[in-house]
Amino acid sequence: xxxxxxxxxxxxxxxxxxxxxxxxxxxxxxxxxxxxxxxxxxxxxxxxxxxxxxxxxxxxxxxxxxxxxxxxxxxxxxxxxxxxxxxxxxxxxxxxxxxxxxxxxxxxxxxxxxxxxxxxxxxxxxxxxxxxxxxxxxxxxxxxxxxxxxxxxxxxxxxxxxxxxxxxxxxxxxxxxxxxxxxxxxxxxxxxxxxxxxxxxxxxxxxxxxxxxxxxxxxxxxxxxxxxxxxxxxxxxxxxxxxxxxxxxxxxxxxxxxxxxxxxxxxxxxxxxxxxxxxxxxxxxxxxxxxxxxxxxxxxxxxxxxxxxxxxxxxxxxxxxxxxxxxxxxxxxxxxxxxxxxxxxxxxxxxxxxxxxxxxxxxxxxxxxxxxxxxxxxxxxxxxxxxxxxxxxxxxxxxxxxxxxxxxxxxxxxxxxxxxxxxxxxxxxxxxxxxxxxxxxxxxxxxxxxxxxxxxxxxxxxxxxxxxxxxxxxxxxxxxxxxxxxxxxxxxxxxxxxxxxxxxxxxxxxxxxxxxxxxxxxxxxxxxxxxxxxxxxxxxxxxxxxxxxxxxxxxxxxxxxxxxxxxxxxxxxxxxxxxxxxxxxxxxxxxxxxxxxxxxxxxxxxxxxxxxxxxxxxxxxxxxxxxxxxxxxxxxxxxxxxxxxxxxxxxxxxxxxxxxxxxxxxxxxxxxxxxxxxxxxxxxxxxxxxxxxxxxxxxxxxxxxxxxxxxxxxxxxxxxxxxxxxxxxxxxxxxxxxxxxxxxxxxxxxxxxxxxxxxxxxxxxxxxxxxxxxxxxxxxxxxxxxxxxxxxxxxxxxxxxxx
Amino acid sequence: xxxxxxxxxxxxxxxxxxxxxxxxxxxxxxxxxxxxxxxxxxxxxxxxxxxxxxxxxxxxxxxxxxxxxxxxxxxxxxxxxxxxxxxxxxxxxxxxxxxxxxxxxxxxxxxxxxxxxxxxxxxxxxxxxxxxxxxxxxxxxxxxxxxxxxxxxxxxxxxxxxxxxxxxxxxxxxxxxxxxxxxxxxxxxxxxxx
Numbered sequence: 001x002x003x004x005x006x007x008x009x010x011x012x013x014x015x016x017x018x019x020x021x022x023x024x025x026x027x028x029x030x031x032x033x034x035x036x037x038x039x040x041x042x043x044x045x046x047x048x049x050x051x052x053x054x055x056x057x058x059x060x061x062x063x064x065x066x067x068x069x070x071x072x073x074x075x076x077x078x079x080x081x082x083x084x085x086x087x088x089x090x091x092x093x094x095x096x097x098x099x100x101x102x103x104x105x106x107x108x109x110x111x112x113x114x115x116x117x118x119x120x121x122x123x124x125x126x127x128x129x130x131x132x133x134x135x136x137x138x139x140x141x142x143x144x145x146x147x148x149x150x151x152x153x154x155x156x157x158x159x160x161x162x163x164x165x166x167x168x169x170x171x172x173x174x175x176x177x178x179x180x181x182x183x184x185x186x187x188x189x190x191x192x193x194x195x196x197x198x199x200x201x202x203x204x205x206x207x208x209x210x211x212x213x214x215x216x217x218x219x220x221x222x223x224x225x226x227x228x229x230x231x232x233x234x235x236x237x238x239x240x241x242x243x244x245x246x247x248x249x250x251x252x253x254x255x256x257x258x259x260x261x262x263x264x265x266x267x268x269x270x271x272x273x274x275x276x277x278x279x280x281x282x283x284x285x286x287x288x289x290x291x292x293x294x295x296x297x298x299x300x301x302x303x304x305x306x307x308x309x310x311x312x313x314x315x316x317x318x319x320x321x322x323x324x325x326x327x328x329x330x331x332x333x334x335x336x337x338x339x340x341x342x343x344x345x346x347x348x349x350x351x352x353x354x355x356x357x358x359x360x361x362x363x364x365x366x367x368x369x370x371x372x373x374x375x376x377x378x379x380x381x382x383x384x385x386x387x388x389x390x391x392x393x394x395x396x397x398x399x400x401x402x403x404x405x406x407x408x409x410x411x412x413x414x415x416x417x418x419x420x421x422x423x424x425x426x427x428x429x430x431x432x433x434x435x436x437x438x439x440x441x442x443x444x445x446x447x448x449x450x451x452x453x454x455x456x457x458x459x460x461x462x463x464x465x466x467x468x469x470x471x472x473x474x475x476x477x478x479x480x481x482x483x484x485x486x487x488x489x490x491x492x493x494x495x496x497x498x499x500x501x502x503x504x505x506x507x508x509x510x511x512x513x514x515x516x517x518x519x520x521x522x523x524x525x526x527x528x529x530x531x532x533x534x535x536x537x538x539x540x541x542x543x544x545x546x547x548x549x550x551x552x553x554x555x556x557x558x559x560x561x562x563x564x565x566x567x568x569x570x571x572x573x574x575x576x577x578x579x580x581x582x583x584x585x586x587x588x589x590x591x592x593x594x595x596x597x598x599x600x601x602x603x604x605x606x607x608x609x610x611x612x613x614x615x616x617x618x619x620x621x622x623x624x625x626x627x628x629x630x631x632x633x634x635x636x637x638x639x640x641x642x643x644x645x646x647x648x649x650x651x652x653x654x655x656x657x658x659x660x661x662x663x664x665x666x667x668x669x670x671x672x673x674x675x676x677x678x679x680x681x682x683x684x685x686x687x688x689x690x691x692x693x694x695x696x697x698x699x700x701x702x703x704x705x706x707x708x709x710x711x712x713x714x715x716x717x718x719x720x721x722x723x724x725x726x727x728x729x730x731x732x733x734x735x736x737x738x739x740x741x742x743x744x745x746x747x748x749x750x751x752x753x754x755x756x757x758x759x760x761x762x763x764x765x766x767x768x769x770x771x772x773x774x775x776x777x778x779x780x781x782x783x784x785x786x787x788x789x790x791x792x793x794x795x796x797x798x799x800x801x802x803x
Numbered sequence: 804x805x806x807x808x809x810x811x812x813x814x815x816x817x818x819x820x821x822x823x824x825x826x827x828x829x830x831x832x833x834x835x836x837x838x839x840x841x842x843x844x845x846x847x848x849x850x851x852x853x854x855x856x857x858x859x860x861x862x863x864x865x866x867x868x869x870x871x872x873x874x875x876x877x878x879x880x881x882x883x884x885x886x887x888x889x890x891x892x893x894x895x896x897x898x899x900x901x902x903x904x905x906x907x908x909x910x911x912x913x914x915x916x917x918x919x920x921x922x923x924x925x926x927x928x929x930x931x932x933x934x935x936x937x938x939x940x941x942x943x944x945x946x947x948x949x950x951x952x953x954x955x956x957x958x959x960x961x962x963x964x965x966x967x968x969x970x971x972x973x974x975x976x977x978x979x980x981x982x983x984x985x986x987x988x989x990x991x992x993x994x995x996x997x
Contacts, residue, residue: 024910029919030907030926032853032893039852048973086806128847129836206857206865206920206954257855258954281804290858381852430843513955514919533960679914687917690957714862714952722958 003253016522017742020679022295024537025511037210037252038287045212046075047288048060048273049131051121053113055401056366057162058110063121067137069758073130076280077138078122080108086275087791088241093486100172101364103163105331106266107275113142114162114330114367117295121270125678138192147366147707148762151304151325154363162330162364165515166563169649171328171335171362176344178419179355184319188310197776198303198380198605202294202325202711203373205512205718207257209297210287211270213277222277223250226270229259230550231510233487234237235542236333237266237388242274249274256512256786261372262297263512264552265332269296276351278348278658291713299701300373302327305384307347310355315396315403319355320419322384329369329637337362338485342471342553343377345420349385349471350645351407356419366707372552374691375749378470386466386757387764394768400465400761401433401442406468410502415738422471422621424643427466427671432733436647436669436672439729445651445665453769458657461664462766464650465602466758472705472746473642474553489555492547493563494633495524495571499617501610502536503528505522506568508548508765509560510540514748515680516556520564522676523742527568529595534659547635547700554642557676562740572630573613576609578630581623582615606609624789644745646670648689650758653739654766659785661697661763663726668754670730673737673745679746685730688751694720695752696759698778718778772797812898815992826851827895835882841875842866845892853894854923864951867924868892870941874931876924876950886963893923896930905971906964915964917966925951929965937973941966 013790030032065077083106108119121138125131135707146160153159154169162169185191212225222244228234231251239246242500256263269286276284288296308321326340341362348356376380394399409416410426418424437443443461449461474480478486492508505524509516521535528535538544548560572592579588579597590597597612599605607615612630615621619628651664668685675681698718702710718724736743756777763779764772771791775783812905819834826849833848845851856878857865860940869891876892906926909915916922925948932939932947938949944965945958953961964978 023914025919026911026916029916030903030910030923031925032851034853034919035856036852036855036920039846041847042851069804078804105806128843131839204954206863206918206952207855208857219984256918258918259953270983290860290863376950515917528805533975601903683914683917683960686957686959687955691954713860714858715860719952719954720864721950721952722948722962723942725958727941727962728957 014717015678016525019522019677021518021522021532021677023515024521025515025517036207036257037212037254039223039767040212040225040285042214042283044282045123046126046280046282046284047131048284049123049125050227050269050286051123051134051135053116053118053120054107054114055113055142055144056147057145059145060109060113060120061141061143064139065121066438068134070122071130071134071137073126074123074134076124077486078108078276078374080106081659083108083122084110084274086242086278087271090333091237091241091266091269092332092334092336095336096174096337096341097172100337101163101166101168102332103166107271110536112635114366116331116707117368119268119803122276124276124280128287131137140592147365149365149703149705149707151327151363151365152600154365162366163642167244168713169696171332171364173359173361174341174344176356176358176420178421179319180319180540181319181357184355189313189390190311190395192309192388194307194388194391196271196307196384196387198301198305198306198383199777200370201300201373202301202701202717203258203260203300205258205262208288208290208293209263209267209269210285211273211711212283212284212285212603213273213279213624214321215281217281217764221248222274223252224270224274225252225254227256227263228253229256229263229510229512229552231540231542232508232548232550234266234270238270238274242273244274251542251720253510259428259512260374260550261300261376264334264372265298289536294712294717295709298333298369298371299329300370300687301380302370303380305380307384307388307704309388309392311392313396315398315406317353317407318349319353321357324360326360326362327367327370328364329367330364331369331553332707333369333371336369338483339370339372339376340380341377341483343381345422345471346378346381347385347418349382350409350467351555352409355420367703374688374752379753382466382468382470382753383757386468387760390465390761390764401437404465404467405430423640424469425640426735427469427643427645428733428735429645432645432669432671433467434646434802435731435733436649436667438647439669439731440665442649449527458655460654460656460766462652462762462764464652464655464758464760464762464765466648466754468754469643469645470750470753471641472554472749473558473638474555475641476639477637480621487549488637489549489559490572490635490637491549491555491559491563492633492635493560493567493691494760495567495631497528497571497630499614501530501534501613503530504539505535505564505565506545507537507560507672508545509556510548510549511556512548512551514556515553515629515677519557519676519680523561523564524568527565527572529593540598554748557744558642558740558746559636559638561676561744562742563634565742566636567634570634571630575609575630577623577626578616579607579612582612582621599741638739640739642739642745643672644672644747644750646754647751648754648758650762652759652762652766654763656770656788659783659788661779661784663693663759665729666726667729668751669733670747670750671733672747672750673736674743675732676735676744682730682745685751686728688749690720690727692752693725693759695756696777698724700778809939813819820883823881824885824887827892837881837883837934839882840878841880841882841885842877843876851892851894854892855920857920862952863921864928865921866922867927867951869927874928887906893926906968909964909968909971913960913964913967915956915960919949921953925953925961929968932965933972934968937969
């Protein structure tokens, strides 16, 4: 620090990065001064309602909209055929294999509906009630076709087809083979096979989707306000789908009430509203109801995983085989086929092994399409390896932590290239595990567990372990290219130091609850040496932040935040040149600290960055060749993914007489590298763990045999409320990432990825001594009760056989 | 298909009811369809969009407001049921000088919100709890908020915030009485919906 040399006596200011700053975002949100998309209104606004298929699979014989048109307040009604001329197929950006089946996906069905909720007709009316009412008067004749619901049956030769013209329900088969698994298997003392079911989940961001389109007919310009995580991607895709030239289309993500992947999508409703505004020349708004969103927003998960581990008798892993069936649903949306493959690299987890054999087959069904939901492929992979590791530990009679210790990558082995081909830059699995076991009281809980088993306590104690890592920070563009994804994974930031010395940061990320405005302010303030309060962060409007790849896959900090850091360094570099010019000193003789350039050895020769910014603005006296104003831009393409990790431990009490599960304690020690704002990080962990617990215990999108979504309202789908979730004990270890200058790692999905197997492992740990081999998620009281009963029945019949 | 002639015709009103409602201290008189939900009256008629809608089944609680001293989910109440009543929303919680309610402050300080969509309802429900139970246990807070869903926070910081606000309200020694301290126009004897 140069404070002594500049003669300043005050304490060095607290650095912003690492501080638990309360959020700049909150003031509007706690006072109701919000800009949710559904809040918006403009003169002449028309309201849109969408008629959706009540059948899972049917041919559309006839649509008669004329009765609806007779209704008061109705302006127009459009069928799929009416809209088809102006709208292309909805996009899928991830052709995962050359021969992947990519069906046509009209925003409004034309000939055939393929899931309950598939749009069939669109009503435009003067108010939202009139639009909703008029749906009753659009008459559709359907010829039912057989639903396709079972992933294995769907692949049979004679199975009914979701897309008859494609000849198969097999969308693709994608392999990842490394080493020789058959050899590894041949050398193994133990080969353990398990099948895991990843139920379908409904993301349930608290804000349902909405969009508003405001056209300027005379110029052909359109502004689309949409409740989206990805305004930049939506802009490109809507330009391609609607034919509106990209430069004439502005997309704004106003306040967005959560996403979790559900708003990482290019939805038909945005395209429909653009087409309607173009045809009618008037602004239109569509807002979904929650029940509608359960059918119309993409779902997550939906896999059957056949996992095989080959190991020696002392618990050393030799190889892993994973055969995955992944439910695509009826159509391929933006990254539907690629979502399960984001997990493909993560099945080996934190473990060393010689061989890995992965195959994933995407299967079409007559259900709502699947796509990214918090973690996107990686929760499924982590569940598979962590659940199966616990099973292997039980098989070998080892403590589950001991089995992990024998196989995990040691701290001194980083950077480490895994059997799946990823290079993990950093990590310390032992440190996180040691911290977690200490906080958890692992040994004491094990002792209590043994005592309660010995006493045949009807309420069993179970301990679940999850030592996870994940790949996030999506993603290096060249890797996305090699995986056949259509776009890159860079991120943009620009910084303007204004004439008055205040700072504007423009980011290409698009936050919807993550606190980027606060965190990016901290990052920029540190580099520029300006007060946190002087920084404004702007985002989510393609006219304000024209470049960006948006927010998903725990990418924002490690790519977008680092881009802000780099842009700020460029600003300082330019300011240094100008300061040297103004101070008539060499750049090399300048110190820069706390926002002040000073000449070494001449404490009075100093310029603040604010003074430099004004000089750059006035531009009266710039060095030769320097452009006016103090601005910089940085586009960052990462070299590697980010690999946060951690150890989660869960203790459950399972009442074997009622099947009820109570989480007694939950400890998570996460290593997300260096932390910008510990309060925000803790919040991300809390929410992430809550969603992972929800998959383990509560949530499932249930379809009946006809393909109806039975859990079709918030009254039927159990989003956990406050009494359903425990208090978490959170802590961190800090192993800085070596892949970026701040040493930060992603955190948005880590909790969700880690927690589901910890909870289910705990339940199984409680029930395994009773002979229970598995409980499917969600582990409801009924399922646990039945599993305990069935185990008891088979135990007594085994005894009878023996006698 | 575009409707031929009537697209600019005024919307007919089959039947309308006259209502008079005080919302966040301001009297409003309107003619509304009898079926109009209170939340749509607040948002679409009055432009009080601080109260959002999160579901259509009364489960999420995002639209929770205070109606005559009791919290209601405003998507489960008709505007006509609020006739003669007094509604307080998140936009009416701050004091006349703009000072935040202790719950608003605590939610900010304890990081009890991320996307913030559930926050208005959460704060209104918590306010109701603290009127009845000024010194709640964490379990009482969790139980009281059972009808309000949050997808971002896992509730842990929401519980912290409500406990912190409770302590602050006790410190101020003035737990908020039922109904607001402002002059309340005479309510026309109407029962607040459950």
